[in-house]
Amino acid sequence: MKAHEVMIRQVHKVKESDTVRSVVEKFIAHGISGLPVVNERNEIVGIISRGNVIRQTFKSLL
Template identity: 65%
Template sequence: MKASDIMNRHVYKVKEGDTVRAVIEKFIDHSISGLPIVNDRNEIVGYISDGDIMRFIGKKNDRIVGNFYYTMIVSDPECMEERVSNILDLNALVIAKRKVVVASWDEDIEQIAAILGKKQIKKVPIVRSGVLVGIISRGDVIRHVFRSVTN
């Protein structure tokens, strides 16, 4: 079975000029946690997840103790709201990943599962001739495998 057989063809995405605000609105409106960022030719130029946003709004207190580097998360709600406010109008590409793991539309499902597991990612955009044509999540692969085994 190929990626094209189980991929979701309706992909929520944002354009390369969109802001973090637009990303968060899509996250909320569609109950999703990550989006490909595409150019005018629908080619993937980045990927932004809720984790990317968390890294920018979480307050850190970094320190080096001996040979170890520690990060202590500090809770400060007032400052967090300010940090969120400060990033809303940033271009999404500023905090997105630029090196996006993708798979080809004709990739075997077993290979898709290996990519998702090895790279420890939740979704992989599917491309055909460099153009975004779908997306596959870990849940999509698990549902497919479960149905195959139980039928």
């Protein structure tokens, strides 16, 4: 199996300034677990995943 056989072709993205809440809403709305993060020039500067959100949430609770 190759990556192109299982990938999503419509790429959703978030901005650096988007809230974590809006990111989680996109995860749920689109049934995805990760998104590229773009800057004001629409350049990819990172990736945010459900795992990132969960880890940070638990760190905040400790």
